[in-house]
Amino acid sequence: MTLPDAPTRGRSLRSTITSDGRVRLSLEERPLPELADGQVVVAVEASPINPSDLGVLLGPASPAGLTRDGDDLVGSVPAELLPRVRDRLDKSLPVGNEGAGTVVAGVPELVGKRVALFGGSIWADYRVADADAVVELPDDVSTAEGAALFVNPLTALAMVETMRAENHTALVHTAAASNLGQMLVKICADDGVPLVNIVRKPDQAALLKGLGAEHVVDSSSASFMDDLVAALAATNATIAFDAIGGGRLAGQILTAMEIVAGRKAGGFTRYGSSTHKQVYIYGGLDTGPTELNRAFGMAWGIGGWLLTYFIQKAGPEEAQRLRQRVADELKTTFASHYAKEISLAEALDPANIAVYAKRSTGAKYLINPNKGLA
Amino acid sequence: MTLPDAPTRGRSLRSTITSDGRVRLSLEERPLPELADGQVVVAVEASPINPSDLGVLLGPASPAGLTRDGDDLVGSVPAELLPRVRDRLDKSLPVGNEGAGTVVAGVPELVGKRVALFGGSIWADYRVADADAVVELPDDVSTAEGAALFVNPLTALAMVETMRAENHTALVHTAAASNLGQMLVKICADDGVPLVNIVRKPDQAALLKGLGAEHVVDSSSASFMDDLVAALAATNATIAFDAIGGGRLAGQILTAMEIVAGRKAGGFTRYGSSTHKQVYIYGGLDTGPTELNRAFGMAWGIGGWLLTYFIQKAGPEEAQRLRQRVADELKTTFASHYAKEISLAEALDPANIAVYAKRSTGAKYLINPNKGLA
Numbered sequence: 001m002t003l004p005d006a007p008t009r010g011r012s013l014r015s016t017i018t019s020d021g022r023v024r025l026s027l028e029e030r031p032l033p034e035l036a037d038g039q040v041v042v043a044v045e046a047s048p049i050n051p052s053d054l055g056v057l058l059g060p061a062s063p064a065g066l067t068r069d070g071d072d073l074v075g076s077v078p079a080e081l082l083p084r085v086r087d088r089l090d091k092s093l094p095v096g097n098e099g100a101g102t103v104v105a106g107v108p109e110l111v112g113k114r115v116a117l118f119g120g121s122i123w124a125d126y127r128v129a130d131a132d133a134v135v136e137l138p139d140d141v142s143t144a145e146g147a148a149l150f151v152n153p154l155t156a157l158a159m160v161e162t163m164r165a166e167n168h169t170a171l172v173h174t175a176a177a178s179n180l181g182q183m184l185v186k187i188c189a190d191d192g193v194p195l196v197n198i199v200r201k202p203d204q205a206a207l208l209k210g211l212g213a214e215h216v217v218d219s220s221s222a223s224f225m226d227d228l229v230a231a232l233a234a235t236n237a238t239i240a241f242d243a244i245g246g247g248r249l250a251g252q253i254l255t256a257m258e259i260v261a262g263r264k265a266g267g268f269t270r271y272g273s274s275t276h277k278q279v280y281i282y283g284g285l286d287t288g289p290t291e292l293n294r295a296f297g298m299a300w301g302i303g304g305w306l307l308t309y310f311i312q313k314a315g316p317e318e319a320q321r322l323r324q325r326v327a328d329e330l331k332t333t334f335a336s337h338y339a340k341e342i343s344l345a346e347a348l349d350p351a352n353i354a355v356y357a358k359r360s361t362g363a364k365y366l367i368n369p370n371k372g373l374a
Numbered sequence: 375m376t377l378p379d380a381p382t383r384g385r386s387l388r389s390t391i392t393s394d395g396r397v398r399l400s401l402e403e404r405p406l407p408e409l410a411d412g413q414v415v416v417a418v419e420a421s422p423i424n425p426s427d428l429g430v431l432l433g434p435a436s437p438a439g440l441t442r443d444g445d446d447l448v449g450s451v452p453a454e455l456l457p458r459v460r461d462r463l464d465k466s467l468p469v470g471n472e473g474a475g476t477v478v479a480g481v482p483e484l485v486g487k488r489v490a491l492f493g494g495s496i497w498a499d500y501r502v503a504d505a506d507a508v509v510e511l512p513d514d515v516s517t518a519e520g521a522a523l524f525v526n527p528l529t530a531l532a533m534v535e536t537m538r539a540e541n542h543t544a545l546v547h548t549a550a551a552s553n554l555g556q557m558l559v560k561i562c563a564d565d566g567v568p569l570v571n572i573v574r575k576p577d578q579a580a581l582l583k584g585l586g587a588e589h590v591v592d593s594s595s596a597s598f599m600d601d602l603v604a605a606l607a608a609t610n611a612t613i614a615f616d617a618i619g620g621g622r623l624a625g626q627i628l629t630a631m632e633i634v635a636g637r638k639a640g641g642f643t644r645y646g647s648s649t650h651k652q653v654y655i656y657g658g659l660d661t662g663p664t665e666l667n668r669a670f671g672m673a674w675g676i677g678g679w680l681l682t683y684f685i686q687k688a689g690p691e692e693a694q695r696l697r698q699r700v701a702d703e704l705k706t707t708f709a710s711h712y713a714k715e716i717s718l719a720e721a722l723d724p725a726n727i728a729v730y731a732k733r734s735t736g737a738k739y740l741i742n743p744n745k746g747l748a
Binding site for chain 1: 429461620625629633636643645647655656663664666667670672673675678680
């Protein structure tokens, strides 16, 4: 089925962390996997740099410590953080969770079509994929607009579904000015779900208020705990999704929820309120330890949360329903904005990585792996 | 229905923590609640000092800092720990979760019978209770033997039931040489459930091995993490019940579970293993913060766990089944051992509280509120 002009080799961005604590980022040319029936080769033209990609790219290494070694970037991982990545040590990992591009070979009906795809190894000029796993882009959607159809939109929708499945009626989100957080503001407004947005800077609060967010709390404010308690009392939120991970924030959220629950219950209960309070940690913007002072009774839970596990539990019909909503609202709710488009080689420029690895609000980059190729 | 000689006043041990951080323990004489139809007055003759009682008695106050003030004991709570007890501040709380004694008034058929009871305020010479909530003790069970029918036995059984309900097949227990831990060793042996016991001292390990425990790991040993990984690999335990709460132990357990799960899965998974790993914190022997380094992937949970919540979820039939098992195995699996019997007044002796508040293995005390009364 392979067309005679199908590419047989491709360049991809890879990351290796070694047992002795070195990290190496490199562009490598390798043979593409042989094309099987029902597969396509996609020339990738747009892929967002998501926080989950940075996790694969850098692990716990600091971008500030990266230096050039020929065309590669090298750096180090502190010894105490190596156990977090024990399963990947000394393996060369391809990077890139999602993207969009043009089919250049394989299943004939798809050749020439623009498609979105998901599943790793997408920071590459060419990516082989199963034809039935790619999503054809409508004519009015640009390739860049179609590059981020999966990770952030489905994660934001799955958070709201998790809230419902676990019998909560409102939710809390941290690092709430993120690309994902902005989508969540729109979803919750459309669905009538009260949302408490926790941000870390005044300008992030302003950004979310500009989007119509009602409850925005700034953790850098001296009145943070009081503000949080007030927002939780107003919304009755008893579940939170936390992108920060490290530090005291998850515990502060549980504590504030418990203060509200205690007030509503009235009177003393020896073990705190019986209202179940839940925080799911889905990111690690702060890689330091999570510290819980346990000032929140006995009815609480903290756990890891991953879109993949949600989809496995929810099943294919629910996943399809969520994907359809993303497709329907691609230019509104789920529109992403990028500060800059860079090539694969430019992704390894220390000046660029210093910016995009910060995950700063408004500094999201888009990689075009076919930019700058001969 | 009240007999003419029914007691109308009673002495009970009470604890107050004030907003300014003072704790006061005192014996107070108060009128008993008026006896209603279907109620009894129990002369309490035996009540164990459980860790959950110490939580009510002392809150986060250190027993070492308690001093006499007349017949009372007074001490202080560090300001940073006051938020944990915010709902009880400035309230006088009665102490004592369970016990046994003789019915001295009320429902005539029960007068003169020895019964076990549960539900708070039991460190008192007399306790009014609903007749259908007390459990009559068989002739061959002494009052002391019947004093601890509820808290530890049901907690230990409920841990095994929670393990089953959440689809795990083996479990981990910390502070495993405790009275409760010893019961759990016997339950798990009888039920064929693999159990990993974590203790903090070599003599505790020896005690449990003497009871036939197969997997005992000492957290004070230099090889603790390796030993824990080996025990988890041998048992496939993916759920733990932790009585310690503070410090790094809960995170270490999750990390060791993840190491085992990663080895079994083989190969690299970007977000760690997909095996769900759970720790329930049911006690607070270490009142310091819980510190999680999150070196255990994304499939994990930590939460508070309370017998009351388990019973509410499991329903009355399941609760009755567990209570029946306790009654059937009262002199074997669920036998408690006490180092000393003390009166209510002796419970406020600094020399005694210094011992029993340590929760040391083998230093469990029994209170007899009718000891030393005129």
